[in-house]
Amino acid sequence: MNTSEALKELGLSQKEADLYLVSLQIGSATIFTLSRAANMHRPIVYKLVDQLIAKGVMKTSLDGKRRVYVATNPKDLVQIIKNKESALSEVLPELLALASSGSKRAKVLYFEGRDRLKDLFRTGLEAKSKSMYSYFPSKYMIELFGKREMEQIIDERIKRKIEVKTLRSRLSEEEFVGSEKTEEAYRQFKYLPDDQNLQMGIVIFDNKVNLFSPIKENFGLQIESEV
Template identity: 30%
Template structure:
């Protein structure tokens, strides 16, 4: 993580970081000089400097008819980070008790399944994290999956510590592996379907009521996923899985 990425986390957008670095290098400067050094047009630089002044990372003083701005010492960024940390902590405390319940009431109460689509490694990582998050909140921490041979090497690419996190949370999983292979892991029971045509089966299906996640590979081995939030669908798939599990 570079300097710009760190500062972005604590409230400075990339253009503000460019201005701050330009001011550190040049010392006090006019808006025109700052804009030239940062490579940002003058009007935008003026607006960004006002925002940065409110954040406390730049200050100004009059020089003739113009304002000259200067960067606050880098140690000021630590104060900005601590303030941001405190705000996040306070917001986290309100999430479960107030914010999430209020936002949940805004969603229409319908009998339709709630369906979400995800694409790419970032999307798959969100789905895997959702599995852990959802199951960890349940009294019985367990879920079931169908895992096809063709997708295994792509599945945990964006989240290589997935199994470690699952075990840390005390989550059990039952796996029906389609095709040979698959690694043994703690808190996991595995059975196989040695299907000759398993190479054509390229999906990973996770059943974790009230949700069902289906991950597959599209053209160019790009992983895509569909998550269905429907107790009826998830429970039906759970019954099918349990029945098949007993026959293997």
């Protein structure tokens, strides 16, 4: 890493680094002298000098009636870095607390269209806990996927040994003829009272809740929360 690149690592721009190095070489100088030595227009030098002073890498003083500028001693740059580290250390606990609170905010993803609803449903197959809770009328699932694809998804769930505990409505029930009827289906279910027939789906696993609108509305949500 060359000198200019090292200065940029300290937070200086390329032009700021160039002007600092020129100032370091020529010593105390006026804006006019700095401008000529750095081959920069004076308005730019004025702006850069103000920025360097604000960053603590250049100082200004009066030499008689002239205002002159001088680069901060390179050894003092180390102290500037230490001061920044100290300031960061003081606020680090507060920053970490903010980061922690931000990470606990619920994340909501929106899924629209039949293909995206299928993607949303399949996220349950990634359940790390190997457990799901759901309310999902079988007629809804068959209308969304078709029987063949629905059976494939059930087979995949059983293969991954993901247990599902589900509520169902007799009014929206349609029996599967495949793997879900076997004893190894990793499935427990109960029926809702006969007067309950929600036309939507809910799947809960890990720290996620998947919500499926009535099939005609064709959208879903996934809510993820650490709380």
